[in-house]
Amino acid sequence: MSEMVIRPAPIASDLSGDNGWQALLDAPPPVVRLTGEKRCRTAVIGAGICGLSTARRLGELCPDDDIVLVDAARVGDGASGQNAGFLFNMHTHGLVKRHDVLERNAKLWNAGLADLRRIVSEHQIQCDWSDWGRLYGSAGPDGERHVDFLAETLDALGLPYERRDHEQMRADLGTDFYLRGLHVPGNAMVNPAAMVRGLARALPTNVSLFEETPVVALNGEAAGCRLKTPEGEIVADRIVVTAGVFMRRFGIARGRYVPLALFAILTEPLSAKRRSQMKAGAEFGLLPTAANGATVRLTRDGRIFMRNISRYAPDGPPREAMAQAMSLQLEQALAKRWPEFDDLKIAHRWGGAMAFTGNDGAIFGETAPGIFALLSNDVSPMTRGAAAGRLLAEHMEGIDSDLLAIQMSYPEASRLPPRPFLDLGVAWKLRKVRQAGAGEF
Secondary structure, three states: OOEEEEOOOOOHHHHHHHOOOHHHHOOOOOOOOOOEEEEEEEEEOOOOHHHHHHHHHHHHOOOOEEEEEEEEOOOOHHHHHOOOOEEEOOOOOOOOOOOHHHHHHHHHHHHHHHHHHHHHHHHHOOOOEEOOOOOEEEHHHHHHHHHHHHHHHHHHHHOOOOEOOOOHHHHHOOOOOOOEEEEOOOOOOOOHHHHHHHHOOOOOOOOOEEEEOOEEEEEEEOOEEEEEEEEEEEEEEOOOEEEEHHHHHOOOOOOOOOOEEEEEEEOOOHHHHHHHHOOOOOOOOEEEEEOOOOEEOOOOOOOOOEEEEEEOOOOHHHHHHHHHHHHHHHHHHHHOOEEEEEEEEEEEEEEEEEEEEOOOOOOEEEEEEEEEEEEEEOOHHHHHHHHHHHHHHHOOOOOOHHHHHHHHHEEEEOOOOOOOOHHHHHHHHHHHHHHHHHHHH
């Protein structure tokens, strides 16, 4: 392999606004950057949920090996620390989901959820873990249609849920916005930045983490790979690329996933009086039944989190200016739900990017001799990523299991149309979603 020059991933915190989940935490420990030459058995690129899970399992399976984990930013600055903090055991949107596919997915997601629950408990990671479940809410005809479909799907899978009519939704949430909904147990909610930072602190002792260490070039050698960083080099027998939407910069999965940007806001804490209007409890998590709706959470310290507004992001995570502009639409959506909160200040605004494949396909396994890759795509990225990272490490070490067989049964991510046809298709799809669910947001 000749030298591959890689455009470094931007530092997410510099580009995408003010990640509220990170802002709620104490300052992280001083950054450790790679300097000089470091030799290891395995180098993992990307310290999101996939990279952390892969590195952890490799460290457990190979206690005598040196494992190196690098990230261009700080842990928690990327998608794994910017998301809504749901750890799903099962999740579905839309009307075209086969039950056998959902059952297959649920086995992996439950395994990932169990892994995360165990690690958080064993290492006493303070991430506001909650087993409140999730509430699906509809606000218009598109959402109403999806509520019924979701209930039918849960019935077919034998999963429990409770229906909520309009009056119950109003009592739970303190708003007339939602017509009805479903409360579904089984998942967890966390502060995602706190969780991934805790996972990084709890890595095995033979895993070395280097942050703010972007890989700028990759050389294949006779017995491995040489990764160049701004201040050093890593010589590894094998590498694992878990760089999320930046994966194609390493020549992997080009033309096989669509980066979409999503935007979020987090308010100042509500007053005790206002919190008392929400009977759902000290915290809650609401998901839209239709794709155009907003994800809403009441955090343990009384803040409202809101996320939506999908935008095509072919160049990766959005710039801070776009995150600021999109936050105005989220503020309007907040006002539709709670007009009496007109004096509630928005404390944090940010955006991030996720990767979606066209066929629920996987990017998993060895893509070239000594080069492995993993992308946690589509829905349930946290639990799916935790399970897939563990399974990739076991696959690399020749360990078979029923769960690995399930992971290997996923089709490869299909090739997408080239640009500009892809751009036109994504724009049409997003416009169709917004039109169908105009009343949901």
